Amino acid sequence: MEAIKTKYEQTKTCDVPLVKEMTSVQDILSVKSIDEGGIFELNNKMFSKLYVLSDINFAGVTDVEQKEIIINFGKVLKTIPCRFSYTVANEYVDEKLFHEKILYALRGDKYDFLRRSYNQVIRDKVSDARQGLYQTIYLTLTIKAEDMHDAKQMFMSTDTAIRSAFIGIGANGMQGSVMRPVGINERMQKIYNVTHVGIENNYKFDFEKEYESCHDWLNTLAPASVRFENEMFMLNSRFGKVMYIEEYPKSLESDIISSLSKLNCTSYVTVNSELLDIAGFKQEVGRKYMAVGMKIENEKQRNRNNNDYLADASQKLLNEKEKLDEFSKEIDTLDEHYFNTTMLVMVLASSEEELTQIEEKLKNIASLKSIKLHSCFGKQREGFNSCLPLGIQEFKRVCNLSSTCLAMFMPYKTQELNDEGGTYYGVNQLSQNAIFANKKLLKNHNGLILGQSGSGKSVFAKSEIISTFVNNPTDQILIIDPQSEYGNLSGITDGTIISFDSSKEFYLNPMDVDYTDVDYVKLREIISDKADFILSLLSSCMKRDILPEEQGIIDSVIEKVYSENYSLRKKLNGEAEKASDYEVPSYMRTESVMFDVEQNLSVEEQIRAYSPTLQDIYQGLLDEGSSLAAHLAAAMEIFVNGSLNLFNHRTNVMLDNRFIVFDISGLKDNIRLTAMLVMMETVRNKVKDNAKEGRWTHLYVDEFHELLGVPQVAEFILKLWKEIRKMSGILNGITQNMTDLLNNDNGGKLSAILSNTEYFALLSQSTLDKEKLMKFLPQISPAMFNFVDNADSGTGLLKMGNVTVPFDMRMSKESEIYKIVNTDGGGYGV
Structure with missing residues (x-):
């Protein structure tokens, strides 16, 4: 008869293997059954469920913030009411599949040469990292239940509280860890990848197909061959070993797991814990x-x-x-939970010699952390099951740890950015994993690219622009270029350059309007926007604010001009004026078309041919008849009949090109402000037109501080910055440093811009600019700003929403992309 064990002794007892003596490869895993919800049934009425934990910035924050994260992690451990384990896994990924996932897909068009060049840059960059390895943090919960139905109910009741606790781990506004449940297909695939390591195949587990085909899932997961020895095991063609921590240091360090899991090999570092009954x-x-x-x-x-x-x-x-006496008092007075914990490390190698080398490296790392690793002698199979994220604990060498001490075994290291379909931004300096980020996934898509002269800011921006162009074939890219730097990109992308020079006869009509699907309510919005533009134009000319009575006259004239134009365009297309429940007021209708029109024109041709011009607004003011209107008309005459009549023409440039550069480098002082206002109005119109078509617009504004320095233009930018998100637009400001922005911060517009910005690319910053950025971006840890403190050209910080990573985007000077984006003879090639 087996002796009765206390509750404490029960937590030290190892799980009984499902099959005590292996007779076939199917006996390797101690899993009885699986459920389509991702739950595994283990031996002795135990059930486990797997979750993936997103990483958080732990290595790149201050000591104070690290302490707060550890305390928060300890609180999370207290919320887990069952047996659990967390695993940091360097999992092997097939190199071909790995490349298919991260490389830019070829599209069979003329720009594939750019995609191939980028792919070569990516290959070169990740070759120094853990090629084919992906690091993942797993959490496995294990409960005791009567059956699978009971287990599902219990997991549902515990999930929410634990998930909320993990989200609250972050410090100083930092994003916490997101806990994502792993479905049955993904969980089985992960186990399959381990048991079939070294075997080249593209098998994908599908629960429904396996069920319909009446396949035995054990046969699917079983390896081709396996042999367990006292000190190691052989799995297919790989050699492996499971070790446990035999001795723990007197003083725990928070980077023990991070250090043990940084080897360039397939490895699993697992912390198995079981909550102790306090009584x-x-x-x-x-x-x-x-x-x-x-x-x-x-x-x-x-x-x-x-x-x-x-x-x-x-x-x-x-x-x-004395220590036991003190400890007993602590148990009574402190709100601590205590665990029996076993730490295991499993590594896989391609040869026995490589396995010996890896083991030696691991023991050297362990000795630096004052811990001692020991082989699971004669228990390699049990260690194998206990180390994988299965929820099994067949091997135990327990150590009593409080929740505070257990929290020191921190599984977190650094956040990763790996958005599907994202743009390549180099590699993470902390993890050496490739960075792919997609601005379209952010709540607010706008961004700023900041870096002092020589930091690689221009190269960074151009590289992002080309990546965006080749990976988003339906999106349009607009660039405002004050220093004529982007002409070469326009040539490569078959783009259009619009230069505001009367001798070149490039004309843009700022009054262009598209009435597609516009009813009278939307017409009022158009009238309001055009009135804002005319007010800004006249304000810049008269060098004062427009008076309220003047605003009323301008609004009335524009309303009449655009209502008549709206009526004309409806008749042109054979439509009734009453296009919706809203009807054009009778006094604004025209009884008949007053001039000849050409039928069967496309929408674009109608916009060019029949939109109002500044001449119409000028004439409308004259027709109004009052002296005040005549005074406003006199102010407008310079734009109609005078030296600034460059913008009183119908548009003759193609604005449908996917790549358009507005080159304002050669603007003369007398038309500079007017040209900027016309340009911004044209850009806003284009963004709106693209939004109607379901098309994304990427707007890049170089020397961003210069445009913010002009009050009238700054008003335009601020309004566009706030509203462009709703129109599937992304506005990117590019400038040298925060000092430039602050010096041109008219009326606190910078604060409004920063509050509506989620994307920041911070390259090398001066000490002064770094201090200002730290004030404006308090959610970024001060320690992370070390990566921008006079950083090497091409390196810095990338902030995407709540995720901040240090990037290294340097590339070879011999790469085709580098030769394209580096136009100044410098850059950050290596």
């Missing part, structure tokens, strides 16, 4: 206290028997009793 644990401590007390009394008695009545027990026993 049973107190009994165990009390039992040890009594045992030490008896030893002390026995030792005193021996001394008395030797006629040494003054001698006390040994100092070692007295110290042990």
